[in-house]
Amino acid sequence: MxxxxxxxxxxxxxxxxxxxxxxxxxxxxxxxxxxxxxxxxxxxxxxxxxxxxxxxxxxxxxxxxxxxxxxxxxxxxxxxxxxxxxxxxxxxxxxxxxxxxxxxxxxxxxxxxxxxxxxxxxxxxxxxxxxxxxxAGEGRTADAAGSPPRAAGGEAARRRAERRAERVTAGAEELERRLTDLFRTGLASAGQAGHGRWEETAARMVDAQAPGLATRVRELGALPGGPVRLLEECALLHLLARGWLRRDLLPEGLAATVRTRVGLPASADGPPVRDHWLVLAQYDTADSRLTTRRIWLYGTGSGRTALLLSYGPAGRAPEIALPVGQALDAELSAYRGGAGPRAALGERFAAPAPTTVRPSGTSTPRAVARYGEALRDDPWLDSVPVTLDRVVPVPDGDGWQLADADGDTALPLSPTARSRPGLWRLVALSGGAPVSVFGECGHQGFTPLAAWPEGPGEAVPLC
Amino acid sequence: MSRTTAAVDTALPGDWEELVTTAVLGTDRRAPAGVGPGRQAAAVLLDAAAAATVRRRAGLRPAPAAERPGPAPEDRRPALPPAAARRLAMLLANRPGASGTGRRGTAPDLMELLPQWLAVANARGFAPPPALLPALLDAARGRTDLRPSALRFAGPRALWLARLNPDWRFALRSAPGGGTSVPARHDTGGMRRLWQEGLFAERVAVLGALRSREPAAARELLASTWATERAEDRLMFLDSLRTGLGPDDEPFLEQALADRSRNVRATAAELLSALPGSALARRMAVRAGACVAVDRTRDTPVIVVEAPHECDAHMERDGVVAKAPAGRGERSWWFGQLAEAAPLGSWSRRLGGRTPREIVALPVADDWRSELHAAWCRAAVRQRDPAWSRALLGEPSAPEAGGPGAVSLAERAKLLGTLGPAERAEWVAGFIETHGLSEAFQLLGVCAVPWAAPLGRAVVDALNIARDAGSYPWSFSGVMGLAERCLDPSEAGRLDALLAVPDEPEDASPGAGGYWSEAFQRLVTTLRLRAAMLAELSPPAP
Structure with missing residues (x-):
């Protein structure tokens, strides 16, 4: 092959x-x-x-x-x-x-x-x-994540989209039924049947061509944190299903977010933005079907943060790979319609080159505030990309936090971050002194992905 | 509950608790206010929970900062050159089992190069990039043989780090003083206080540090508390006198010969016998000399041995162990200990003014030769006497050097350790030229790295001969592995001719040629890699 x-x-x-x-x-x-x-x-x-x-x-x-x-x-x-x-x-x-x-x-x-x-x-x-x-020249601008299917005949495409929307609607209604049934009898009596129930429901959502719903449902089966977390996530799932069913009543921005969250294809048709994009982080997550690669980029000219998503079959790395800490002269096109910072990589003008530029950072109170504000446009958002300036990793009971060097507030590290080897690279890099840390800030805490020492030095990947 | 869900901790509103309770019990049993039971009630609950969840997330506030750890001590060593830092990351990433193939193939064994890399980096005095400290500590945790050099290279920040992670506690134990720093040279009071009040590891560190700079002061510090120390501690402390051992230590050691603990007595006696001018050494010389004589009545002079008939209390006080191990005759056991502890310089007077070489060449009557020569070997090693070592080693090309002679290969390896690096390499090269590689592994292990040119050439020639003889390379895998790590990288060029797959001679093992070519390729690749490693660690010219 x-x-x-x-x-x-x-x-x-x-x-x-x-x-x-x-x-x-x-x-x-x-x-x-x-x-x-x-x-x-x-x-x-x-x-x-x-x-x-x-x-x-x-x-x-x-x-x-x-x-x-x-x-x-x-x-x-x-x-x-x-x-x-x-x-x-x-x-x-x-x-x-x-x-x-x-x-x-x-x-x-x-x-x-x-x-x-x-x-x-x-x-x-x-x-x-x-x-x-x-x-070469063609193909280069194609996004690895798959562009939307080319419209072959507007009418046929419209009918296809309609049929799909109907199926998603049927799926959302079924999900609503299942959720309300669960909460009529209560989480206590649902008890052990949990995991199998969610797997089966997820399969129904796949049939309904609503992969976004399916993924969220599947995650419910493996959710840590007892009834509180389960109630939160079920409620947000309910919010999403209701949002889809009544999308006509939503403002356009929120309706687009709902469509994307449910799993309808989005397209990267934003205007191409050329910049020197600093590669902040690259990491993979995998489930039994798919390897998902996330690459965070920071526009050194525009100050924008963008996310490249790419996929590979389970157990294989997606083909796009960028060196953390280097900057890439390239064009990026944003996905429209509530896809957050997601973008597609367009033309590249030069190979990635070392850079001394760092993303501009903020304090811990400003970081959580930024997450709160982002929920206004996307209540399903788990985290936002943030760079923290002058923070110190500090042990806190069983966990760790990033404490402002010049203040008395801190962000706890997320459970994911606590079990990663990157935590110790971060602690070693700091040595008790302030560092700059890029990561994802959300309701689970802060997940550090890259860090810079106080003095000069390259980015240290933490994921 | 963890702090990550800070909002749950700090601001759990009454109505949210209410919602959770209702969710757990079910709306059929506990309907929200103002709604009847049924599907509608559950939907109302979920609506309220969704609004509350988004509100709670949007209202998250940072947590109060916990107490900060003290800053890591400063590492004043210069940073690694960038290429060397990348190389280190690569060596550390190549953990055993990472590649997962059984046969080694032509790829170099990167993990085996880590000790050498660390040695050079330590010699050049570089500091590691902080972000690589976790990987370094993990490597040191997995391989105890790496620990001293890895921890030395890792430096003070690694000990700071190890205090925060229970997986790395070993670093605090292995580091001198358990991670506490030994008081500075001029801080006599601090030194004395730590000696009197410190933990055992701290006290060993204080004593060791002081002994290496002021041997007499260390001895006096030890003497000040000697009477009150426990027996096993006395043994450990006494052992630290090996560093900088000198005639001034004799009175203290002589006194330790009367110690209550047998192990302390034995160690004191051993240390004294390494001081040829000591009274104990003179007493041993008299005892051993009484047992050995040259019989001139025969045609050629012959050494005759008359082993002692008893082990008296004085001998025991001087460290002679009276009880022989099972299977050994008492008298030869006693004699071995006397001859081993006697100063080698005393034999020349005793045996007619002969040189060590002449003495070793003398025939020995009644099967005493191996016992006597073995004792002299131990003495030559303990007293670090190159002249006697040379005599006992003999000519490397002598036929008995290859076989089980009076002096075993293990003893030869130890004797070689008393010679200078160049002489050592030359002797082993001579040995390999005559006897081949099959017995050479142990001897190669004591040679200085990288191997001197004559030694390297001898090993490569011998490997070449083994290949031409048609045997399989894995019969020589030990020597091959050593050669990869120890051959001078500049020899790589000379090996290129060996890389081709040779025509197989008729009597060769099938396929051996291919395997040899592979083994030589690995050797060359590893040498090139080592050359690159060393170049990366060379500081740029000022």
């Missing part, structure tokens, strides 16, 4: 056309790897003995055959000549993006020593490069 993908480039920018002639440094290659484990795997794959027929062309293509797990060798090709980052293809079944073979090949090439000599490009590599370079 062949996969293709784009890489993000760290290190210096491409300067002119001669750059592609220059071999990269190992550092620059390793900056492509999404995490430490893939850096290690790439280093391992850089053993000269693994490779045969490796070579590079004058136009920035590097290729080689890598001896793999017994069968035919993998054909690995990397095209380093593209200003928006190198692209690669590899015959391996691996899931990393880039895979260790692409990294290993580049490392071998970067190391010099005649392991990857200048050579005539073989047919199999040339074909891929040719196909890619003519295909």
């Amino acid at each position: 062949h996969r293709q993908g784009r890489l993000s480039v760290g290190g210096s920018n491409f300067v002119g056309m001669t750059e592609q002639e220059v071999r990269w440094t190992a550092d620059r290659v390793l900056a492509l790897a999404p995490d430490a484990a893939s850096r290690a795997a790439g280093t391992e794959a850089a053993a000269a003995g693994l490779w045969s027929e490796a070579g590079c062309s004058g136009s920035g293509t590097v290729w080689g055959l890598c001896r793999g797990g017994g069968g035919a060798p993998y054909r690995t090709v990397v095209d380093t000549a593209d200003a928006s980052g190198p692209a690669y293809t590899c015959g391996c079944p691996g899931r990393g993006a880039p895979c260790e073979h692409a990294l290993g090949l580049l490392l071998l090439w970067a190391g010099g020593g005649g392991k990857v000599p200048r050579a005539e490009i073989p047919r199999w590599a040339a074909q891929w490069v040719a196909g890619r370079r003519t295909g």
Whole structure:
């Protein structure tokens, strides 16, 4: 199986056309790897003995055959000549993006020593490069999360949308019935049947083409925190179902939020905004079906915070990967209609490059206030992205909090954050001194995702 | 309830509690005011709960700040160069089992390079990036052999951190003084107070620190409380006198020979016997000398041994253990202890002015040779005597050096430890040239890293010969692993010729050539990686 993908480039920018002639440094290659484990795997794959027929062309293509797990060798090709980052293809079944073979090949090439000599490009590599370079330009602006289906005939599309709305309505009505039945008999008597009940209800919501409802219902089955939390979330679910059923009466903004929350497709048709986007955080969450990747970006010019969402099948990382702490010159288009900060990545103008810019921050009282204000437009919102300035991680009983260095208030860390290894990186980085922390601030507490030391220093990823 | 739901704690309004109670019991049993039972009542409840939930979330306020931990002590060492910091993150991410493949293939074993990396980083005096401290502490937690160097590199901030996480308590135990700092050199009062009032680990730290700078002051500190210490503490404290041991310590040690505890007595005797000028050493020389003589009546001079017939109270006081282990004759047991504790310098006078080499070459009558030579080996190691070590090691190319001779490989390894690094490497290189690699593992382990050029060449040549002989490389996996970690990285270039898969000789093990090529590739890759590691840790030229 062949996969293709784009890489993000760290290190210096491409300067002119001669750059592609220059071999990269190992550092620059390793900056492509999404995490430490893939850096290690790439280093391992850089053993000269693994490779045969490796070579590079004058136009920035590097290729080689890598001896793999017994069968035919993998054909690995990397095209380093593209200003928006190198692209690669590899015959391996691996899931990393880039895979260790692409990294290993580049490392071998970067190391010099005649392991990857200048050579005539073989047919199999040339074909891929040719196909890619003519295909480039399209596809690049496509969002990994899937654009809305192209309207093929306005009338048919409208009828389809209507049919779907009817099914969602039927689903919302059924959900309402189930919720009210539950609260007639009471949470106490619902007791143990909980989890199975929610799974079944979630399946009904999937049938009703309301994936947003289905996800919220499924989460009820695994909710910690006893009847209080369950009542809260059931009430918000009820609010969402009622909102859908009476969406005609809602102001347009709130109606759009309801449509998005219920799970109707949104489109990223906001005007493209070009900026140097600082990558604040990248993390994956997975359930049994899907891996969801969230990338938080901060527009160093506009001061806007944006969220890139992308998906992969369970157990596989989505292909888009950006280096935390670097800035990307690119266009972003916002999703419209109550999708919050979500945006789609458009054209990239240069590879991500190191930056000393940090997001501007605020205090803990202002952070919670910002969450409260955001609930006005989206009462289902769990958290908002916030950067806290000058806070100190402080142990507090079993938990931790981020306390204002210059005040007497603090934000407790969320239960998620308390169990992550990132907590200890944050505490180590601080050493009792103030740090800047970017994270998600909401009703569960604050979830730190990246931090900067008081003095100069790079962003430290915490997720 | 946790503070994360701060609103629930601080502002639980009466009507919200009411709603929760109704939700738990059910609206059929407890209808909200003004509505009849049935579906409508449940919907009213949910409406009210939704409004209350959004209101509560919108009204969240920050919590009061808890008491802040004291700041971490400052780490004054310079920060790691960026490339070295990335390398460290990579080495720490490569935990065992991460790659999950059984056979090692051609990939370097990154975790095995961590000790070397830490040693160089410590030697250059760099401080780690704070964000990597948790990974460093986790690595040190998993591997006790890494702890001293990892904790030294991790520095003061890591101890500060370890106090906040029970998983890292080991760091406080392993660190000198249990994480408390030893009082400064001039703070005599603080030192004395900590010695008198501190915990055991703190007292060991104080004594050790003082001993390394002012041996006499440390001895006097120990003597001031010696009579009141418990036996096992006396033993530990006495052990710290090994550092900076000198003739001045003799009176104190001589007094400890009368200690109530047998282990304390034995340690005192051992320390005294390492001082060739001590009275104990002279007494042992007399006793041992009485047992050994050169018989000149034969055609060639021969050493004859007459082992002692009894172990008297004076011998016992000087640390001789009277009771022999099971299976050993008492008299040879006693003799071994006497010969081991006697100063090596006394033998030349006793045996006709001969040099150590001449003495070792003398035949020994009646099967006493191995007993006598083994005792001399122990003495040469304890007294750190290179001349005797050289004599006992013999020529590396001598036929008996490879087999089980009078001096075992383990003893040879210890003897090598008393020689300088260059001489050690040269001897082991000579050994490998004659005897090959199968017995060399232990000897290679005592050689200084990176291996000196002649030694490296000898190992590579021997591996090459083993390959040509058609055996499988995993018969040499121990030496291969050592070579990956210890060969000088600059040797990598010379190994390129070995990377090709050779034609298999007819009598070779099937497929061996491919495996050898793989093993050599791993060797070369690892050497290149080490060279890169070292370069990254080299501070830029000023």
